[in-house]
Amino acid sequence: MKGKVLLLLAGGAITALAAGMAISYLGDKAAGENASFMPVRDADLIDRGAYLAKLGDCAACHSIPGRPAFSGGLKMGTPIGAIYSTNITPDPTYGIGRFTFADFDRALRYGVADGHSLYPAMPFTSYYNTKPEDMRALYAYFRYAVAPARIPNRANGIPFPLSMRWPLTYWRWLFASKPSPFTAPAGLDGAQAKGAYFVDGLGHCGECHTPRNVFMQLKAVSRSDGEQYLSGAIIESYFAPSLRIDGAGSLRDWSDDELAQFLQTGAN
Numbered sequence: 001m002k003g004k005v006l007l008l009l010a011g012g013a014i015t016a017l018a019a020g021m022a023i024s025y026l027g028d029k030a031a032g033e034n035a036s037f038m039p040v041r042d043a044d045l046i047d048r049g050a051y052l053a054k055l056g057d058c059a060a061c062h063s064i065p066g067r068p069a070f071s072g073g074l075k076m077g078t079p080i081g082a083i084y085s086t087n088i089t090p091d092p093t094y095g096i097g098r099f100t101f102a103d104f105d106r107a108l109r110y111g112v113a114d115g116h117s118l119y120p121a122m123p124f125t126s127y128y129n130t131k132p133e134d135m136r137a138l139y140a141y142f143r144y145a146v147a148p149a150r151i152p153n154r155a156n157g158i159p160f161p162l163s164m165r166w167p168l169t170y171w172r173w174l175f176a177s178k179p180s181p182f183t184a185p186a187g188l189d190g191a192q193a194k195g196a197y198f199v200d201g202l203g204h205c206g207e208c209h210t211p212r213n214v215f216m217q218l219k220a221v222s223r224s225d226g227e228q229y230l231s232g233a234i235i236e237s238y239f240a241p242s243l244r245i246d247g248a249g250s251l252r253d254w255s256d257d258e259l260a261q262f263l264q265t266g267a268n
Contacts, residue, residue: 018048023169033134037101039140040216048139052134056127056202061085068149070142071095076121077236081158083121091148104139109179110172117168119156125175126204129182129197175217185224196223199230206230208240 039045052267062070062085072087089095096104107113111124119123182201184193199205200222211220220229232242245252251259261268
């Protein structure tokens with residue numbers, strides 16, 4: 001009798017696991033929108049994309065010394081193991097050269113690429129609010145202005161079973177905001193609204209400067225979420241300080257010029 005119970009329990013567990021994996025697979029396949037866009041070599045569009053790529057600091061994670069720009073390879077230490085940034089040049093084999101605009105949009109705003117959810121080390125949790133016109137500019141820039149690099153991606157150092165991708169679908173459903181174009185919070189003037197768009201979105205400041213919960217999701221993604229937002233956090237043994245004017249290491253006494261110089265050069 002005991003053996004039959006154990007067999008039934010094992011069968012139920014296997015069935016539940018298979019169902020969970022199937023739902024994950026179908027959910028990832030269904031992610032995103034059927035966004036059609038074919039970029040042209042428009043100088044203004046490409047320049048806008050170059051500006052946005054710098055603002056989003058894509059090179060910081062996807063470029064390392066001694067390798068072509070945006071060819072990946074940066075090691076990021078996470079609680080579950082090492083993750084290496086990927087090649088995002090337009091190389092068709094190792095990069096994103098085969099990505100349609102829908103594929104590109106799906107990866108950046110939905111966190112899904114090649115049919116599976118991405119690790120949230122790629123900050124799609126912040127990019128969700130990016131405007132469609134800015135997505136098109138970024139796609140045009142990476143397609144036409146970035147040199148392709150035939151450099152393979154490095155395998156992540158995450159041990160099994162944490163290396164399984166399918167549970168990430170559920171993490172994404174639980175903790176990532178549904179992609180939607182940016183809407184300025186009430187009470188902000190034009191300059192503040194523009195800043196909020198970049199800080200909360202492509203700038204992804206909260207990914208380092210906002211603390212995380214036990215499941216590694218951000219405790220806050222905008223100023224409306226309370227005092228945890230941009231209040232400082234530990235990331236890879238480094239403390240990313242508070243960016244709030246009312247927090248520790250306050251920016252209250254910084255002038256606009258001092259802040260701009262710091263963001264541009266890393267010092268003031």
